[in-house]
Amino acid sequence: MGRFLARRLLFALILVLVVSSASLLLARFAPGDVTAQLGPFATPAEIANTRARFDLDRSPAAQWLLWAGRAIRFDFGDSFLYNRPVRGLVGRAAANTAALAVVALALATIVGIPLGMFTGSRGGPAAAVVRGASLLFLSVPPLLTSLFLVFIAATTRLLPAGGMTSAGVLDTEWSAWLLDVAIHLPLPVLALALPIAATLERLQSQSMADALHQPFAVAAVARGVAPRDVIARHAWRVSLRPICAVYGLAIGALLSGSFVVEFVTAWPGLGRLMYEALRARDVYLVSGCAAMGGLLLAFGSLIGDLLLAAADPRIRDAQVGA
């Protein structure tokens, strides 16, 4: 197990290095640079000063070397947009995204897996309705879901139309702050969780149907085990394998932030920060966000592997032996 974890840690480090370096260089090579934020008629002196401050007056290789040398010491440079160190910005945004991701994943799991077990083990109109709804949520782009939810929130005024906290929460106790965050969560959480719940439902449904046709399940039924027990005690665990494989990817994708959902719902997370950084060609913020996204993706992948190992002893044995 130790070797397995060490290997995954090495993988994470390589992923972070490659993703952040590639982001830095791509942001550097893309047309225009951060000086566009100074406006179309900035003076040559202003442009030159800004380019020097962000090392854009050096060659891409020299800039990368300088950045990498600082990054080893956890100094990821300054953001032009926010005019402050990237490290603090990325850390705070990652925490906000993590809060969103954990709740969205929990909701998607609580909704998607039981519904998948239901549709995988039964037919009838109710299962058809669930399948239809899943297909709908899978096919609607997150942008539309987000805009629709924000529109509903704005017109009904049942929920805040965006943001993470209300303006009035400043002088309140932490419990009131937490409650305020909870009130702001449903919109982005639903926009993120609905397609994942639909994915989990579809996978679980297919996997459960396959498991129920396996010889062990057929034998259990033949032995007179109640159908509910066959599903809960025998088939479900076997059917989890494809779910765990996807789970790792879902965790990674959620933790690294959703551009669209966070932007439309004004959630101050990693996805929105990355989007703003890319739009402004804020090179060091882009690479900082990419590094954190890569790290969280590797973390999600590790969690997925561990879940897979927990669900399937054969994989656990292979990982430990490796």
Add this chain to the structure above:
Amino acid sequence: MGRTGPAAEAPVARGGQIVASIRGEPRTFNRYVAADQASELLSLLLQARLVRINRSTFELEPWLAETWESSADGRTHTIHLRPGVTWSDGMPLTGDDVLFSLRAVYDAKVDSVLADSLTAGGQPLRAAAPDPQTVVFTYAAPSGRGLRLLDGLPILPRHKLEPALTAGTFASAYNTTTPPAEVVGAGPFVLREYQPGQRVVMDRNPRYWRKAPDGSALPYLDRIVLQIVPEQNAELLRIQAGETDLTSSELRPEDYLPVRRADEEGRLRLIELGVGPDADAFWFCLKPEVKAKDPRFAFVQRPEFRRAISYAVDREAFAETVFLSAAVPVWGSITPGNTRWFWPDIPRYPHNDATAKMLLREIGLVDRNGDGVVEDMKGTEARFTVITQRGIGWYERGTAFVRDELARVGIAMEVAPLELGALIQRLQACDYDAMYYRPVMTDLDPAGNLDFWLSSGPSHFWNMSQKLPATDWERRVDTLMLEQAAELDPMRRETQFRAVQQIMAENLPVLHFAAPRMYYAHSARLRGVVPSVLRPPVLWNADSLSVSP
């Protein structure tokens, strides 16, 4: 619509907070080193100037300076500071703070974005403080703008910032990581909290010096929250949902109808601010050193060619189609929104395709091969690409409209919308044929926009930062504008500027088609709103805003 106004106001209620949305993060709390919209707005709320240009009447008002006298030659201005004014931390505000602020603006290490605009005759302003309440400004040359120049100078506290200036770190002072309590000012509000990506919170400055007409303390509000909402549709939804009270900028033409409905239902107030001071602009790159080898430059540089384009575009239809009727046709850079400097008799080019074709013929552009596009004698087609900013509805509609209009007279134009960064890169390198954009004038007084009018200016966008004027008419404009900027007699200034507008209208380095009418929305509970066509349309007067109980 238009129900807001002092006459309709109920008795002013004190206390409460308003929430305004802004689209971008403030880059700093130090206006001296940043010109972004959020930093400028924060400077208005946290700092005070010596004088203020009223954004509604455009008149000069006493602010930290209570009174002043100016010498007959316009070079010496003696100002008397309002007695008893203190900074938000309780220290007295004196002439030393004014001198310190000027020193900071002109400090080479600070490299302030305000330095260029605080000059007279191209030289920095000099000042002395014979006593704590008096400051004497000496201008190197007379300035037609007089003390209006000082509206652009937020006064900063010497006792807090002098160590940073001495140490050469002033440019990073009052940055967004500075503890809020350290950001001392003389504005109506003090910084309470900044959460990146979320909001800036400002509380009432209990030591603010300005009083209401009844003698009571201002500001009325206890708190202003600037909520950061980067997406414009989300910004509109939030104000409609009652989560915010106002936005930081005007409405887009397409937002007018839903907001009017909300106004009719009593949820929002829709205000027509009037015609905006900035017109759209369409121009060709006219830099000879870049374009000389381009065979099309032979006719693009001819004023007749650009006049033909001006005749070919139906401005009435342009305003109707591109701005959904929320615009007025214009023929020059100064729009009817700039009431002081607008010249209604500027030469016009009424829509006339026949005249446009005749002008093209006069310079040898005729459709010789019958393909619908005119060519010169050598067969060079009048075919161009116009670049504009991607994602802004009316820019894209505007370029498409011009393309269709010009096609009728035989000028072929393709439209290439670009990301802002790429657009600016092309502009600065003169790597484009034509461009459509809406540059924003920094000052309503033309003498405050010499960077646009002078051939050496960095905003002289058809041929930026020329060492010597490229054309004779640009040389004449340079001379007239420098005279106008130094002239003290308002009538003579007006005459000189009309001559400039006449030259520009004849040579058309930039074509203007329409100036948008500006609309603004705020919550129905907001009181004391005095709208302005300048940004910020409402918060410029934040100390007099209140909310209904």
